Amino acid sequence: MSNIEESKFEVQVDPVSIAPVNPRLKNFKDFYGRLRKNKAALVGLYVLIILFFISIFGYLDTIFGFTGVNSNATNLAEKLQKPSAEHWFGTDHLGRDIFYRVLHGMYITLGVGFTATFLAAIVGVPLGIISGYYGGIIDTIIMRIMDVLLAFPGILLALAIVSVLGGSTFNVTIAIAIGALPQFARIVRGSTLTTKNLEYIDAIKALGARDGKIIFQHILPNIMSPIIVNTTLFIATAILSAAGLSFLGLGVQPPTPEWGAMLNDGRNYMYQAGHITFFPRYDDRYCCSCI
Amino acid sequence: MTQFIIRRLIQLIPVLIGVTILVFSLMHLTPGNPAVIMAGESAPEATVKAIEARLGLDKPIHIQYFNFISNAVQLDFGNSIRDNIPVFDHIKARFFTTLELSVWAIIFGVFFGLLIGIISAVRRYSLLDVSLMVVALFGLSMPNFWLGLMLIQYFALELRIFKPTGWGSLEQNVLPIITLGTASAAIIARMTRSSMLDVIDQDYIRTARAKGVKERVVIFRHALKNALIPVVTIVGIQFGGLLAGAVLTESVFAINGLGRLIIDSILQRDFPVVQGAILVISVSFVLVNLIVDISYRMLNKRVDLN
Amino acid sequence: MKTEINQENILEINDLRTSFFVGKNEVKAVDGVTFQVPKGKTLGIVGESGSGKSITSLSILRLIDEPGKIVGGSINFKGEDLTKVSMSRMRQIRGNEISMIFQEPMTSLNPVYTIGQQLREAFKIHQGLGKKEGTKRAIEMLELVGIPSPDKRVNQYPFELSGGMRQRVMIAMALACKPELLIADEPTTALDVTIQAQILELIKELQEEIGMSVIMITHDLGVVAETCDYVAVMYAGNIVEYADVETLFEDPKHPYTVGLLNSLPRHDIEQDELIPIKGNVPAPDEMPTGCRFAPRCPHASEICKTHPELTETKDGNDVRCWIYTPDWDKEEVSVYDK
Numbered sequence: 001m002s003n004i005e006e007s008k009f010e011v012q013v014d015p016v017s018i019a020p021v022n023p024r025l026k027n028f029k030d031f032y033g034r035l036r037k038n039k040a041a042l043v044g045l046y047v048l049i050i051l052f053f054i055s056i057f058g059y060l061d062t063i064f065g066f067t068g069v070n071s072n073a074t075n076l077a078e079k080l081q082k083p084s085a086e087h088w089f090g091t092d093h094l095g096r097d098i099f100y101r102v103l104h105g106m107y108i109t110l111g112v113g114f115t116a117t118f119l120a121a122i123v124g125v126p127l128g129i130i131s132g133y134y135g136g137i138i139d140t141i142i143m144r145i146m147d148v149l150l151a152f153p154g155i156l157l158a159l160a161i162v163s164v165l166g167g168s169t170f171n172v173t174i175a176i177a178i179g180a181l182p183q184f185a186r187i188v189r190g191s192t193l194t195t196k197n198l199e200y201i202d203a204i205k206a207l208g209a210r211d212g213k214i215i216f217q218h219i220l221p222n223i224m225s226p227i228i229v230n231t232t233l234f235i236a237t238a239i240l241s242a243a244g245l246s247f248l249g250l251g252v253q254p255p256t257p258e259w260g261a262m263l264n265d266g267r268n269y270m271y272q273a274g275h276i277t278f279f280p281r282y283d284d285r286y287c288c289s290c291i
Numbered sequence: 292m293t294q295f296i297i298r299r300l301i302q303l304i305p306v307l308i309g310v311t312i313l314v315f316s317l318m319h320l321t322p323g324n325p326a327v328i329m330a331g332e333s334a335p336e337a338t339v340k341a342i343e344a345r346l347g348l349d350k351p352i353h354i355q356y357f358n359f360i361s362n363a364v365q366l367d368f369g370n371s372i373r374d375n376i377p378v379f380d381h382i383k384a385r386f387f388t389t390l391e392l393s394v395w396a397i398i399f400g401v402f403f404g405l406l407i408g409i410i411s412a413v414r415r416y417s418l419l420d421v422s423l424m425v426v427a428l429f430g431l432s433m434p435n436f437w438l439g440l441m442l443i444q445y446f447a448l449e450l451r452i453f454k455p456t457g458w459g460s461l462e463q464n465v466l467p468i469i470t471l472g473t474a475s476a477a478i479i480a481r482m483t484r485s486s487m488l489d490v491i492d493q494d495y496i497r498t499a500r501a502k503g504v505k506e507r508v509v510i511f512r513h514a515l516k517n518a519l520i521p522v523v524t525i526v527g528i529q530f531g532g533l534l535a536g537a538v539l540t541e542s543v544f545a546i547n548g549l550g551r552l553i554i555d556s557i558l559q560r561d562f563p564v565v566q567g568a569i570l571v572i573s574v575s576f577v578l579v580n581l582i583v584d585i586s587y588r589m590l591n592k593r594v595d596l597n
Numbered sequence: 598m599k600t601e602i603n604q605e606n607i608l609e610i611n612d613l614r615t616s617f618f619v620g621k622n623e624v625k626a627v628d629g630v631t632f633q634v635p636k637g638k639t640l641g642i643v644g645e646s647g648s649g650k651s652i653t654s655l656s657i658l659r660l661i662d663e664p665g666k667i668v669g670g671s672i673n674f675k676g677e678d679l680t681k682v683s684m685s686r687m688r689q690i691r692g693n694e695i696s697m698i699f700q701e702p703m704t705s706l707n708p709v710y711t712i713g714q715q716l717r718e719a720f721k722i723h724q725g726l727g728k729k730e731g732t733k734r735a736i737e738m739l740e741l742v743g744i745p746s747p748d749k750r751v752n753q754y755p756f757e758l759s760g761g762m763r764q765r766v767m768i769a770m771a772l773a774c775k776p777e778l779l780i781a782d783e784p785t786t787a788l789d790v791t792i793q794a795q796i797l798e799l800i801k802e803l804q805e806e807i808g809m810s811v812i813m814i815t816h817d818l819g820v821v822a823e824t825c826d827y828v829a830v831m832y833a834g835n836i837v838e839y840a841d842v843e844t845l846f847e848d849p850k851h852p853y854t855v856g857l858l859n860s861l862p863r864h865d866i867e868q869d870e871l872i873p874i875k876g877n878v879p880a881p882d883e884m885p886t887g888c889r890f891a892p893r894c895p896h897a898s899e900i901c902k903t904h905p906e907l908t909e910t911k912d913g914n915d916v917r918c919w920i921y922t923p924d925w926d927k928e929e930v931s932v933y934d935k
Contacts, residue, residue, distance in 0.1 A: 144306070144309065148313060151309070152569070155535055155539070156538070156553075156572055156573065159553060159557065160569050163553075164320045243436075244434060244436060244539050247542070248539065248542055249554075250554070250558075415663075495707040495708070497660055497705075498699060500691065501658055501692060501771075502692035502718060502770065503723060504692075504718065513710075
C-alpha cells in the first residue's frame with residue numbers, strides 16, 4: 001500500500017512493448033511488478049524465503065541432528081534460564097533450549113501456513129474459475145456457499161472446524177485452508193469474469209475452442225498474477241492463524257515445538273522468566289511483515 | 292434506499308440458513324455419537340438413550356435441524372452439558388463483555404487509525420510518515436496474543452501500572468483494548484493514509500483551495516469526508532473481525548467473554564454452548580456487515596446511481 | 598512588449614519559473630514566462646498539452662502541488678507580488694479577487710457536498726455570510742449562470758448534474774465574489790461543442806457585467822479567436838509569441854504559431870491543405886539547449902542552438918525567434934534533419 005511508488009510522475013509502460021512477450025513471462029513480470037510496487041510485500045517475500053530455508057535446515061536437524069541438540073529433551077536443572085551464550089534465547093520451564101525449539105518448530109509453523117494456503121489455492125482457484133466462467137446457477141450456488149463461510153469472521157471458522165475434528169497439526173491445516181477458500185474463490189472469480197469478457201476470448205470461442213482449452217490456455221495464465229500475489233499475502237495470515245489456534249491449545253499439541261503452543265506453555269512462567277514468551281514470537285513477527 | 296435495504300435483507304436469508312446448517316452440523320460431523328461423548332464412554336446405554344431423547348437426537352436429521360432453528364430463533368440453544376444451565380444464559384452473561392471489549396477496541400482503532408493516517412497523509416513522504424507507517428506495519432504483523440503477552444509482561448508484571456487479567460476496571464481494561472485494537476488501528480491508519488492521498492490529488496480539493504479555503508478546512512472538511520468512504524467499510528469489517536479476534540485476547544487476559552466460553556466449551560466438548568456462541572458471533576458479524584453496507588450507501592450517495 | 602502605454606494592467610507576470618522536483622531532477626515546467634493582463638480584457642494562453650500553460654495559471658494562485666515549486670520571477674497583482682504575499686493574504690485573494698475555473702467539471706466539484714454548500718462556502722469565507730443569506734446568494738448566482746430552477750438545484754449533489762451544468766456551477770462559484778481576474782483553464786475542453794459555445798458566451802457576458810479581466814487557457818485557437826483580446830502562445834515552458842488577437846491571426850510570426858494555424862481549418866483565409874506540425878513536444882529531460890522548437894522547425898539553422906529572447910517586431914508581435922532578429926542569416930541551411 002506504499003504510495004511512494006505511485007507518484008504521478010511514474011513512467012507509464014508502453015503497452016505495445018509488452019505485447020509480443022510470451023504470456024507466461026509477461027505474467028511473471030506483471031506479478032513481480034505488482035509485488036515490487038508493494039515494498040512491504042516484497043520484503044515480506046524475501047523474509048519468507050529466508051525463513052523457509054532456515055526452517056528446512058531446522059527440519060533436517062531434527063532428523064539428522066547436525067547440531068546434536070534434542071529440543072524436546074528436558075533438563076530440569078537448567079530450567080527458566082535467562083538468555084546466555086550457551087542458551088541464546090534462554091530455556092523454558094522444563095529446561096529446554098528455546099533457541100533450538102524455535103529453530104526446530106519453525107518448519108511446523110511455516111509448514112502449516114504454506115500447506116493451508118496451498119490447499120486453499122488448489123480448491124479455491126477451480127471453484128472461482130468455474131463460478132466466473134460458467135456463471136448462472138453454478139455461480140450462485142458456489143458464491144452463496146462462500147458467503148456462508150465468510151459469515152464466520154477470522155479464526156472462528158477454524159475454531160468451529162477444529163472443535164469438530166479435534167486439534168492436531170493436520171486438522172489445523174485443513175481448518176485454515178477452508179477458512180481461506182472464500183477469499184481465493186472470490187478473487188479468482190472476479191479476475192475470471194474480467195478476462196472472460198475480453199474480446200480475444202470471444203474470438204477464440206468463435207473459432208470453436210473447447211471450454212477446457214480456453215480455461216487452461218487463455219484464462220488461467222491471465223489470472224495467475226492476482227492468484228500468486230494473494231497466495232503470498234495469505235501465507236502470513238495462515239501462519240498467524242495456526243499459531244493462534246495452537247496458542248489456544250486447539251492446534252498443534254505439545255511437546256511439538258510449534259511457536260503458538262510454546263507461547264501458551266511459556267505464559268504460565270512469564271512471571272519468573274519473560275524471555276520465554278518473547279523469543280518464540282520474535283521471528284514470527286518478521287516473517288509476518290509481508291501482510 | 293428502502294429497496295436496497297430490502298434486497299440486502301433478502302440476500303441475507305440464504306446466508307443465515309447456510310450458517311445455521313453449518314453450526315447445526317458441528318455436533319453431527321463429530322466422529323462418534325454425541326450422546327456417548329456427553330455421557331462419557333463408560334455410561335450405561337440407558338443414560339445414552341436418555342440423552343439422545345432429551346436432545347432429540349433420535350429423531351430424523353431434518354426434524355432435528357428444524358427444531359434447532361425454531362429454538363434458536365427463540366434464543367433457546369438448549370442446556371449446557373457441563374452445568375445444565377440454558378446456553379443462552381451463558382452467552383448473555385458474556386456477550387456484553389465481548390461486545391464491550393470489541394467496541395472499545397474499535398474506538399481505539401478508529402481514533403488512532405484516523406489520527407495516524409491523517410498525519411501520515413498530510414506529511415506524506417516525510418520521515419514522520421515513513422516511521423508511522425513502519426509502526427503500522429509492525430502493528431499489523433504482530434499476532435495479537437503475542438502483543439498481549441508482551442503488554443502484560445512490561446506494563447502489568449514489571450511496571451505494575453495495569454492488571455494482567457480480568458475485565459471491568461480501568462486498570463484491567465486498558466491492555467486488552469490495546470491488544471485487540473492495535474491491528475485494527477494499523478489497518479485503518481494505512482487505509483486512511485492511502486485514501487487521503489488519493490483524495491488530496493483530486494480536482495475538487497484544488498477547487499476548494501482556489502476558493503480560499505483554509506488548509507485545515509481543506510483537510511478536515513473537503514478531503515476527510517471523501518476519504519472516509521472506503522475507511523467506513525474497513526472499520527465495519529474490522530469490527531466484525533474483532534468479535535472473533537476477541538477469542539485470543541480474552542484467552543490471554545483471562546476475560547470471561549464469549550470467545551473464552553467457546554474455547555472452554557470446545558475443550559470440554561460442551562457442544563450446545565459451542566453451537567450457540569458461534570451462531571451468536573457469526574449472526575452478529577453478518578448483521579454488522581449489513582449495517583456497514585447500508586451506511587456506506589448513505590455516505591456515498593453516488594453509488595445509488597449505478 | 599506590446600500593450601497600449603497608458604493602459605492599466607491588472608496582472609503583470611515577470612520571468613516566472615516553476616519547476617517540479619523529482620528526486621534530484623528538476624523539471625522546468627514554466628521557464629521564464631512574462632506577460633501582462635490589461636484590465637477588463639481577455640488574454641488567451643495557447644499551447645499544446647505539456648507546454649506549461651496550466652502550470653502558469655496554477656502558479657498565479659500558488660496552487661502548485663508538491664513536488665512543484667515556484668523558483669523565480671514575480672507575479673504582480675494590483676501592486677502586490679503574489680509569490681511573496683503571506684499564505685493568509687493568498688487565501689483572501691483566492692476566490693475573491695482572483696478566481697479560477699478548471700478543465701474537468703466532472704471532478705472539480707466535491708462529490709459529498711451539495712451545490713449550495715459549496716457555493717455558500719465562498720460567501721462565508723470572503724463575505725462572512727451565514728447559511729440563510731449564503732443560500733439566497735447561491736441561488737442568485739445559479740440563476741445568473743443560467744441554471745434552470747436554481748432553488749431546487751442548490752440542494753442537489755454534483756452527480757445529479759450534467760457536465761455543462763457542473764461547469765456553470767463552477768463558474769457561479771468562481772464569480773460568487775465578483776473577482777477582478779478570472780482564470781479559466783480550458784473551461785470547455787471536456788464539454789460538448791454546443792455546450793462549449795454557451796459556456797464561452799456566458800463567461801463573456803459575465804465579464805462585461807462585472808468588468809473583470811480574464812485569462813483564457815486553451816489549446817483551441819477557435820476559442821481564442823472568439824473570446825480573447827490578446828494572445829500568448831506557449832511552447833515548452835516559454836512564451837514564443839505575444840500579440841493582440843487580430844495581429845496574431847493575420848500575421849503570425851513564430852514558426853510554431855504558423856504551424857498551429859496551418860494545422861487548423863480556417864474560414865477567414867484560403868487554405869490548400871492542413872499541415873500538421875511534425876514531431877512532439879520534447880520531453881522535459883530532452884529539452885534542446887537552444888530554441889526549444891528548433892527540432893520541429895522547418896527553418897531551424899545553426900543559430901537556433903542558442904536560446905532566442907522574446908523581442909518586439911515592427912508589426913507589433915513579440916516573438917521568440919531568431920528569424921526576426923538582425924542576426925538571422927537567410928542563406929544558411931538547416932542543421933536539423935527533418
